[in-house]
Amino acid sequence: DAGVIQSPRHEVxxxxxxxxxxxxxxxxxxxxxxxRQTMMRGLELLIYFNNNVPIDDSGMPEDRFSAKMPNASxxxxxxxxxxxxxxxxxxxxxxxxxxxxxxLHFGNGTRLTVT
Amino acid sequence: AQRVTQPEKLxxxxxxxxVELKCNYSYSGSPELFWYVxxxxxxxxxxxxxxxxxxxxxxxxxxxxxxxxxxxxxxFAQEEDSAMYYCALSRGSSNTGKLIFGQGTTLQVKP
Numbered sequence: 001d002a003g004v005i006q007s008p009r010h011e012v013x014x015x016x017x018x019x020x021x022x023x024x025x026x027x028x029x030x031x032x033x034x035x036r037q038t039m040m041r042g043l044e045l046l047i048y049f050n051n052n053v054p055i056d057d058s059g060m061p062e063d064r065f066s067a068k069m070p071n072a073s074x075x076x077x078x079x080x081x082x083x084x085x086x087x088x089x090x091x092x093x094x095x096x097x098x099x100x101x102x103x104l105h106f107g108n109g110t111r112l113t114v115t
Numbered sequence: 116a117q118r119v120t121q122p123e124k125l126x127x128x129x130x131x132x133x134v135e136l137k138c139n140y141s142y143s144g145s146p147e148l149f150w151y152v153x154x155x156x157x158x159x160x161x162x163x164x165x166x167x168x169x170x171x172x173x174x175x176x177x178x179x180x181x182x183x184x185x186x187x188x189x190x191f192a193q194e195e196d197s198a199m200y201y202c203a204l205s206r207g208s209s210n211t212g213k214l215i216f217g218q219g220t221t222l223q224v225k226p
Contacts, residue, residue: 003158033212043201043216056213091159095212103161104151104212 004107012113018080021110025094034077035091082114117142119204121217136187136220138202148185151201192224
Protein backbone atom coordinates (compact mmCIF):
# COMPACT_ATOMS: atom_id res chain seq x y z
CA ASP A 1 0.00 0.00 0.00
CA ALA A 2 1.35 3.43 -0.94
CA GLY A 3 -0.16 4.96 2.16
CA VAL A 4 -2.29 8.08 2.24
CA ILE A 5 -1.82 9.97 -1.02
CA GLN A 6 -2.27 13.71 -1.22
CA SER A 7 -2.13 15.99 -4.23
CA PRO A 8 -0.75 18.38 -5.12
CA ARG A 9 2.40 18.42 -2.96
CA HIS A 10 2.73 22.18 -3.44
CA GLU A 11 0.20 24.77 -4.49
CA VAL A 12 0.84 28.44 -5.07
CA UNK A 13 -2.14 30.59 -5.86
CA UNK A 14 -3.27 34.17 -5.77
CA UNK A 15 -5.65 35.57 -3.23
CA UNK A 16 -9.24 35.11 -4.28
CA UNK A 17 -8.66 31.95 -6.29
CA UNK A 18 -10.28 28.62 -5.54
CA UNK A 19 -8.00 25.89 -4.22
CA UNK A 20 -8.81 22.18 -4.12
CA UNK A 21 -6.72 19.72 -2.16
CA UNK A 22 -7.14 16.00 -2.74
CA UNK A 23 -6.68 12.91 -0.64
CA UNK A 24 -6.81 9.16 -1.17
CA UNK A 25 -6.93 7.28 2.14
CA UNK A 26 -5.53 3.84 2.79
CA UNK A 27 -7.80 1.13 1.45
CA UNK A 28 -9.90 -0.38 4.23
CA UNK A 29 -9.71 2.64 6.51
CA UNK A 30 -13.09 4.06 7.45
CA UNK A 31 -12.04 7.36 9.01
CA UNK A 32 -10.48 10.31 7.23
CA UNK A 33 -9.12 13.48 8.78
CA UNK A 34 -7.98 16.85 7.47
CA UNK A 35 -5.42 18.67 9.60
CA ARG A 36 -3.74 22.04 9.06
CA GLN A 37 -0.24 22.92 10.27
CA THR A 38 0.91 26.49 10.78
CA MET A 39 3.77 28.04 12.70
CA MET A 40 1.40 29.97 14.91
CA ARG A 41 -1.17 27.30 15.74
CA GLY A 42 0.65 24.01 15.14
CA LEU A 43 -1.44 21.05 13.98
CA GLU A 44 -5.19 21.57 14.11
CA LEU A 45 -8.00 19.21 13.17
CA LEU A 46 -10.26 20.79 10.57
CA ILE A 47 -12.79 18.04 9.91
CA TYR A 48 -13.14 14.31 10.02
CA PHE A 49 -15.29 11.73 8.29
CA ASN A 50 -16.39 8.30 9.42
CA ASN A 51 -17.72 5.98 6.71
CA ASN A 52 -17.74 8.96 4.31
CA VAL A 53 -19.99 11.01 6.59
CA PRO A 54 -18.68 14.26 8.15
CA ILE A 55 -18.73 13.76 11.90
CA ASP A 56 -17.07 16.87 13.28
CA ASP A 57 -16.34 20.00 11.27
CA SER A 58 -15.97 22.31 14.25
CA GLY A 59 -12.36 22.99 13.29
CA MET A 60 -13.19 24.37 9.86
CA PRO A 61 -12.17 28.03 10.16
CA GLU A 62 -15.00 29.61 8.18
CA ASP A 63 -17.44 29.18 5.34
CA ARG A 64 -14.72 29.58 2.78
CA PHE A 65 -13.60 26.07 3.68
CA SER A 66 -15.54 22.99 2.62
CA ALA A 67 -14.73 19.29 2.54
CA LYS A 68 -16.34 16.35 0.82
CA MET A 69 -15.92 12.60 0.76
CA PRO A 70 -17.98 11.26 -2.13
CA ASN A 71 -16.70 7.71 -1.63
CA ALA A 72 -14.43 5.67 0.59
CA SER A 73 -11.35 6.29 -1.54
CA UNK A 74 -11.42 10.03 -2.13
CA UNK A 75 -11.81 13.30 -0.29
CA UNK A 76 -11.37 16.96 -1.16
CA UNK A 77 -10.78 20.09 0.86
CA UNK A 78 -11.75 23.25 -0.95
CA UNK A 79 -11.00 26.87 -0.11
CA UNK A 80 -12.98 29.48 -1.98
CA UNK A 81 -11.93 32.25 -2.07
CA UNK A 82 -8.42 31.72 -0.74
CA UNK A 83 -6.65 34.29 1.44
CA UNK A 84 -2.98 34.72 2.39
CA UNK A 85 -3.72 33.60 5.96
CA UNK A 86 -4.73 30.21 4.58
CA UNK A 87 -1.09 29.53 3.74
CA UNK A 88 -0.15 26.36 5.63
CA UNK A 89 0.59 22.68 5.20
CA UNK A 90 -2.60 20.66 4.95
CA UNK A 91 -2.43 17.03 6.00
CA UNK A 92 -4.85 14.27 5.26
CA UNK A 93 -4.82 11.20 7.49
CA UNK A 94 -6.79 7.98 7.69
CA UNK A 95 -7.37 5.20 10.18
CA UNK A 96 -9.69 2.35 11.01
CA UNK A 97 -12.08 3.10 13.82
CA UNK A 98 -14.02 0.43 15.65
CA UNK A 99 -13.14 -2.92 17.13
CA UNK A 100 -9.52 -2.05 17.69
CA UNK A 101 -8.43 1.26 16.28
CA UNK A 102 -5.50 1.46 13.93
CA UNK A 103 -2.98 4.27 14.30
CA LEU A 104 -3.50 7.44 12.32
CA HIS A 105 -1.62 7.33 8.99
CA PHE A 106 -0.69 10.69 7.53
CA GLY A 107 -0.11 11.74 3.96
CA ASN A 108 2.88 13.85 2.94
CA GLY A 109 0.83 17.01 3.08
CA THR A 110 0.08 19.81 0.64
CA ARG A 111 2.01 23.02 1.16
CA LEU A 112 -0.31 25.86 0.20
CA THR A 113 0.96 29.37 -0.43
CA VAL A 114 -1.56 32.10 -1.11
CA THR A 115 -0.03 35.35 -2.36
CA ALA B 116 -10.72 22.77 27.73
CA GLN B 117 -8.56 20.08 26.24
CA ARG B 118 -5.03 21.20 25.62
CA VAL B 119 -1.58 19.73 25.05
CA THR B 120 1.48 21.74 25.96
CA GLN B 121 5.02 21.07 24.83
CA PRO B 122 7.05 23.78 26.53
CA GLU B 123 10.21 23.41 24.46
CA LYS B 124 10.29 24.34 20.79
CA LEU B 125 13.84 23.10 20.44
CA UNK B 126 15.85 20.59 22.44
CA UNK B 127 19.48 20.15 21.53
CA UNK B 128 21.59 17.36 23.04
CA UNK B 129 24.78 15.51 22.25
CA UNK B 130 24.83 11.94 21.01
CA UNK B 131 24.70 9.53 23.93
CA UNK B 132 23.06 12.00 26.30
CA UNK B 133 19.66 11.30 27.88
CA VAL B 134 16.65 12.92 26.30
CA GLU B 135 13.36 14.00 27.83
CA LEU B 136 10.74 15.71 25.71
CA LYS B 137 8.10 17.24 27.93
CA CYS B 138 4.38 17.02 27.39
CA ASN B 139 1.60 18.17 29.69
CA TYR B 140 -2.08 17.89 29.00
CA SER B 141 -5.32 19.30 30.21
CA TYR B 142 -8.32 17.00 30.14
CA SER B 143 -10.76 16.03 32.85
CA GLY B 144 -11.61 12.54 31.63
CA SER B 145 -9.50 9.51 30.74
CA PRO B 146 -7.38 10.53 27.79
CA GLU B 147 -5.35 8.52 25.37
CA LEU B 148 -1.93 10.00 24.79
CA PHE B 149 0.34 9.56 21.80
CA TRP B 150 3.73 10.63 20.53
CA TYR B 151 4.09 11.27 16.80
CA VAL B 152 7.39 11.89 15.03
CA UNK B 153 8.27 13.57 11.76
CA UNK B 154 11.75 12.88 10.40
CA UNK B 155 13.20 15.18 7.78
CA UNK B 156 11.33 14.84 4.46
CA UNK B 157 9.12 12.08 5.82
CA UNK B 158 5.50 12.01 6.82
CA UNK B 159 4.23 12.29 10.35
CA UNK B 160 4.05 8.84 11.94
CA UNK B 161 3.03 7.30 15.22
CA UNK B 162 5.93 6.65 17.57
CA UNK B 163 4.07 5.24 20.55
CA UNK B 164 0.80 5.35 22.49
CA UNK B 165 0.43 5.11 26.21
CA UNK B 166 -1.96 2.15 26.22
CA UNK B 167 0.62 0.00 24.46
CA UNK B 168 3.19 0.54 27.19
CA UNK B 169 5.96 -0.38 24.78
CA UNK B 170 9.37 0.94 23.90
CA UNK B 171 9.90 2.05 20.32
CA UNK B 172 13.40 2.89 19.04
CA UNK B 173 14.48 3.07 22.66
CA UNK B 174 11.86 5.67 23.56
CA UNK B 175 9.39 5.25 26.40
CA UNK B 176 6.65 7.44 27.79
CA UNK B 177 4.69 7.00 30.98
CA UNK B 178 1.34 8.58 31.59
CA UNK B 179 1.34 10.37 34.93
CA UNK B 180 -2.25 11.30 35.70
CA UNK B 181 -1.30 13.09 38.91
CA UNK B 182 1.00 15.46 37.06
CA UNK B 183 -1.02 15.28 33.81
CA UNK B 184 2.16 14.55 31.94
CA UNK B 185 3.32 12.18 29.23
CA UNK B 186 7.01 12.92 28.83
CA UNK B 187 9.01 11.08 26.16
CA UNK B 188 12.34 9.68 27.30
CA UNK B 189 15.35 7.94 25.87
CA UNK B 190 18.45 7.13 27.92
CA PHE B 191 20.98 7.57 25.10
CA ALA B 192 20.16 9.81 22.15
CA GLN B 193 21.28 8.89 18.63
CA GLU B 194 21.81 11.24 15.70
CA GLU B 195 19.00 9.51 13.80
CA ASP B 196 16.59 10.59 16.54
CA SER B 197 16.79 14.16 15.24
CA ALA B 198 13.25 15.02 14.22
CA MET B 199 10.12 16.92 15.15
CA TYR B 200 8.13 15.29 17.95
CA TYR B 201 4.46 15.93 18.65
CA CYS B 202 2.53 14.92 21.72
CA ALA B 203 -1.17 14.34 21.08
CA LEU B 204 -4.30 13.63 23.07
CA SER B 205 -7.51 11.88 22.23
CA ARG B 206 -10.59 11.55 24.37
CA GLY B 207 -10.67 7.94 25.45
CA SER B 208 -14.17 7.34 24.18
CA SER B 209 -13.84 9.03 20.83
CA ASN B 210 -12.22 8.18 17.54
CA THR B 211 -8.52 8.09 18.30
CA GLY B 212 -7.77 9.89 15.06
CA LYS B 213 -9.43 12.99 16.44
CA LEU B 214 -6.32 14.33 18.07
CA ILE B 215 -5.30 17.49 19.82
CA PHE B 216 -1.64 18.12 19.14
CA GLY B 217 0.95 20.04 21.05
CA GLN B 218 3.05 22.63 19.26
CA GLY B 219 5.85 20.17 18.71
CA THR B 220 9.46 19.97 19.85
CA THR B 221 12.38 19.78 17.48
CA LEU B 222 15.00 17.39 18.80
CA GLN B 223 18.49 18.02 17.53
CA VAL B 224 21.09 15.39 18.38
CA LYS B 225 24.60 16.63 17.78
CA PRO B 226 27.52 14.31 17.06
